[in-house]
Amino acid sequence: MQNLISQQLPGTKIGFISSDIDRRADLRSDSGAILTYRQSDSARFIGISGDAVASRDQKPDYDRPFAPAGEVETIFLGLDAGLDPWFAYRANSAVPTLALRPILLGGLLPEVELSRFAQARSLVHWHERHGFCANCGAPTTMQDAGYRRQCPACKAEHFPRTDPVVIMVAMHGGAILLGRQAAWPEGMYSALAGFMEPGETIEQAVIRETWEEAGVRVRDVRYIASQPWPFPASLMIGVHAVAEERSLHVDGNELQDARWFERDEINLMLNRKHPGNLYAANPYAIAHHLIGQAIEHV
Numbered sequence: 001m002q003n004l005i006s007q008q009l010p011g012t013k014i015g016f017i018s019s020d021i022d023r024r025a026d027l028r029s030d031s032g033a034i035l036t037y038r039q040s041d042s043a044r045f046i047g048i049s050g051d052a053v054a055s056r057d058q059k060p061d062y063d064r065p066f067a068p069a070g071e072v073e074t075i076f077l078g079l080d081a082g083l084d085p086w087f088a089y090r091a092n093s094a095v096p097t098l099a100l101r102p103i104l105l106g107g108l109l110p111e112v113e114l115s116r117f118a119q120a121r122s123l124v125h126w127h128e129r130h131g132f133c134a135n136c137g138a139p140t141t142m143q144d145a146g147y148r149r150q151c152p153a154c155k156a157e158h159f160p161r162t163d164p165v166v167i168m169v170a171m172h173g174g175a176i177l178l179g180r181q182a183a184w185p186e187g188m189y190s191a192l193a194g195f196m197e198p199g200e201t202i203e204q205a206v207i208r209e210t211w212e213e214a215g216v217r218v219r220d221v222r223y224i225a226s227q228p229w230p231f232p233a234s235l236m237i238g239v240h241a242v243a244e245e246r247s248l249h250v251d252g253n254e255l256q257d258a259r260w261f262e263r264d265e266i267n268l269m270l271n272r273k274h275p276g277n278l279y280a281a282n283p284y285a286i287a288h289h290l291i292g293q294a295i296e297h298v
């Protein structure tokens with residue numbers, strides 16, 4: 001299924017939304033089929049080490065991991081458009097790697113390739129941290145080709161997690177609300193965002209986060225699109241919302257600053273032509289497109 005943003009803005013550089021992998025969940029419990037795919041000449045392997053991809057000669061290295069079969073847990077990602085099987089594994093930290101963020105920022109690889117990395121990176125990260133049962137502490141084993149871990153001691157099952165994050169652009173009259181964190185590059189402003197909490201709806205999380213971070217009351221939350229964000233396993237849920245007023249109270253903790261920007265200024269920021277060198281998130285991030293669509297509606 002095409003993501004809404006890629007439908008509305010064809011050719012955009014938004015990251016991680018264009019995977020061609022058919023995940024084939026029906027094959028995961030068929031260990032014979034998975035082993036046949038793993039041993040086939042067409043099998044491709046994505047090695048992940050932290051936020052980086054195993055590489056050779058400054059390109060991703062899709063050869064099988066350098067270790068005897070069975071010594072490296074391999075996760076079945078699925079079949080690509082040409083029906084070649086793809087796997088992910090935890091790469092030895094000694095192998096050369098390419099860091100994902102510069103690849104993303106530089107547009108150095110086709111988007112379809114980058115999107116496969118998102119699935120691989122989030123899954124490998126989860127396995128790295130779930131070698132022991134959260135219920136009883138016993139070592140767990142990988143099952144379902146990497147989509148489940150099983151505890152042999154207490155029989156608990158553990159499943160890969162995705163962490164939902166709401167990311168929102170509040171609008172009021174002809175202006176939209178953006179903020180910046182102290183750690184961001186100088187001049188960058190973006191949509192406010194925060195992790196959803198247990199027991200919340202998307203709408204409640206948006207209302208709570210906008211109030212906590214900027215002291216702004218919002219309503220009429222409207223879903224726009226989503227983006228997987230594999231640092232390590234978030235799902236960005238992009239929305240627009242209507243603010244009740246323009247008063248601000250920046251918390252100073254999560255945000256260093258928040259401001260209301262008028263449409264003309266936002267246009268300059270999106271196009272990197274702002275006289276004060278302010279700019280609005282990079283095109284690979286969903287925030288850029290939420291902001292671009294918002295100013296068409298304010």
Ligand SMILES: [Zn+2]
Nearest residue numbers: 133136151154
């Ligand atoms: Zn257990």
